[in-house]
Amino acid sequence: MAPMNSVRARLLSSLAGQLGNPHGVLGKGIAFVLNRGNKAAIAGAVEAASVAPGGTAADVGFGGGAGLSLLLDRVGADGVVHGVEISADMLARARSGHGSDIESGRLRLLEGSLTALPLPDDSLDAAITVNTVYFVPDLRAACAELARVVRPGGRLVVGIGDPDAMAKLPFTPYGFTLRPVPEVIAALEQAGCQVEHRRLANTPIPHHLLVATPR
Numbered sequence: 001m002a003p004m005n006s007v008r009a010r011l012l013s014s015l016a017g018q019l020g021n022p023h024g025v026l027g028k029g030i031a032f033v034l035n036r037g038n039k040a041a042i043a044g045a046v047e048a049a050s051v052a053p054g055g056t057a058a059d060v061g062f063g064g065g066a067g068l069s070l071l072l073d074r075v076g077a078d079g080v081v082h083g084v085e086i087s088a089d090m091l092a093r094a095r096s097g098h099g100s101d102i103e104s105g106r107l108r109l110l111e112g113s114l115t116a117l118p119l120p121d122d123s124l125d126a127a128i129t130v131n132t133v134y135f136v137p138d139l140r141a142a143c144a145e146l147a148r149v150v151r152p153g154g155r156l157v158v159g160i161g162d163p164d165a166m167a168k169l170p171f172t173p174y175g176f177t178l179r180p181v182p183e184v185i186a187a188l189e190q191a192g193c194q195v196e197h198r199r200l201a202n203t204p205i206p207h208h209l210l211v212a213t214p215r
């Protein structure tokens with residue numbers, strides 16, 4: 001490989017790695033970029049989750065934390081939001097930005113993975129996970145785990161960038177698993193959910209929201 005190409009490959013691989021697990025000094029910038037670039041997709045997922053005031057919701061893989069703030073607004077003073085992340089730095093960032101919500105018990109931050117959620121069965125009214133499943137090798141295990149923690153009749157919203165649009169981004173070949181939308185729908189159905197497919201076209205990258213209801 002020519003030297004310039006290998007420098008480019010290293011930079012893109014590092015960017016993809018940061019998006020899959022933001023950390024260190026670069027992670028701070030990544031958190032900011034995620035909150036800006038994915039704002040509309042996250043807001044769409046929160047809207048689709050339809051959690052009522054006083055409800056209990058989670059954002060799994062919250063990254064920069066935009067989804068946590070929106071969910072806290074939705075559940076109000078009597079509700080609870082769980083933020084689950086594998087990134088210790090994103091957990092620390094959320095901790096420092098939400099001191100009073102954590103103190104009041106409205107926000108609970110937990111280290112954990114999509115495939116091993118630190119939450120009891122049927123404990124949530126709603127969960128969102130946006131732009132995360134690209135980093136999970138076992139999609140079926142992740143969907144089964146998400147369906148386990150959302151109560152029957154609740155809402156589980158999986159947001160993904162359109163795979164064709166994502167494939168055109170220079171960093172996605174470096175560690176993203178881009179799955180066709182029907183494959184994600186099938187994994188949610190396999191986990192016992194009824195799935196509604198919504199599209200978000202007015203986002204920087206078109207997104208798909210798979211709004212799943214555990215039975």
Ligand SMILES: C[S@@+](CC[C@H](N)C(=O)[O-])C[C@H]1O[C@@H](n2cnc3c(N)ncnc32)[C@H](O)[C@@H]1O
Nearest residue numbers: 020021034038061063086087113114130131135
């Ligand atoms: C591309 S960012 C998306 C963040 C945010 N949801 C958004 O849409 O802006 C992916 C996030 O998922 C987290 N993540 C990756 N794999 C995960 C896993 N197995 N379980 C939980 N979070 C995960 C990463 O640490 C990162 O913060």
